[in-house]
Amino acid sequence: MDDLIRLLIQNERIIGNKNKNLKLTKEEAHYLNKVMRIKIGREIFITNGQGSLWKAKKLEQNFLEINNIDNPYFVQEKEKVSLGIAVVVPKNGFEDILKMCTEIGIDLIQPLFSERQVKNNSNFLKRNIRWNSIINEAVEQSERLWRPLILGGVNLIDWIDSRDSKDIISISITRDDSSENLNHWLKRKQNLLKKNGGVLWNVVGPEGGWSRNEIEFFLKNKISFVKLSETILRTSTATVNATSILNQWRNDLKLNNYL
Template sequence: MIAVVAERRRLLIDSCRLQCADEQRRFALEDHESRYLRRVLRLRPDDQVDVVDGCGHLWTARLLEDHRLELCSGIEAASQQVGAPSPKLGLAIAVIRRGMDDVMRMACELGVDQLQPIHCQRCVPQAEHRPDRWRSIVQEAVEQCERLWAPELSELRAVDDWWEAPDGSDLRLIAVTRAAEITPLSVLLADQASADQSIWLAIGPEGGWSDRELAAAAAAGWVPVSLGGTILRSSTAAVAGITSLTNWRTLRC
């Protein structure tokens, strides 16, 4: 007979707030968290919820009457603890007019560790830039997909300032189209000897990279890769690329 474990929803709480819990391991909920637990999940006092800090730890907590949570164990005695994913996977994506919300959500669900929105020459003026909404989407995705490590979402940067930003030891890949003799991402990953160095994948805007941007990327050590034989929308390319990277990491680890 197979035992069925009842689902218990998760709440992502910043580790600083958890560290500031009182002697009874209690801390106050913010208004939106209280509404979520009581009105959306319909939890009642004494019901339990799992709390994660986005840094590899999970605790069981109990909902109290006065809009607070009480950890069922000490902060030093997490119910679950896992190390950070290795190697780290980063996605740098040009802001686009439609689809950024989906990219943020799906990249988080698939396991990306760093998210870097970038502004490129051919980004349209109507391109979405909603960092507060993206942070909310990422938080909800972490809770929904049961990750213990939350991805880092960085502020928007101009691509000209971005090429040199990743560590020089990172494997830095840039997705390109309509270029002859470009190595497919899957082939490059199959030949990747090390599973330790971080990997970045850069996805351009719907209008594609400019010649100046491609030259700057090449000068900074970015390696061009192909994501397939068809032309993909930026949002599709981001999901396809991250899927290949996370599948590779799963098989290598």
């Protein structure tokens, strides 16, 4: 595939331009003109974050010409198994979590708050604009065609109660020798997941660990505990590690023609 600069643009804006000329937003124009210094007449790739890729040509400072809108340059099918990471938002490092999990290949990101959260992040709505911008930049940088979805922040227990019955959830935990390694747990769940077609989630807790009430809730609801490492990981490290394990598991299934 050609090595061209990529720009993520909402699908509605792409397909809505029947005249083939797409007007750039102020931020998009700044990125192409000032940051990447794309000259008039040069080609770039644009993606809708929903699996499609088009070639576009810069016409002038604020416009792109898209050829063959109804026939994209490349189309990638959506993954048959969706991977989700749910994480109690830490005091520091959440933006790095968004970048790295997007680059690795997560499909859904669920910000949570819990009893032992260092800082109550109740202003999720205000921060959501920045978080989405960070994800967009990571999609462009990593050349992903499917953009992960970041969901609205919610209380941990409320979130679990609202999950689809097809979803499969594991809870990352430390200092519990009886917990199964996430890799081993995934191998046992692959037949069930293929049958149900839900989202496979791993939940990463706060720096202070899960509270007694939360542990009792997990046990009552028969949610599996898993461990990510033999060492104690910070929330940001644990989240990226879990995402990497999930993505490698899915890639192995595809390599072996299981998915």
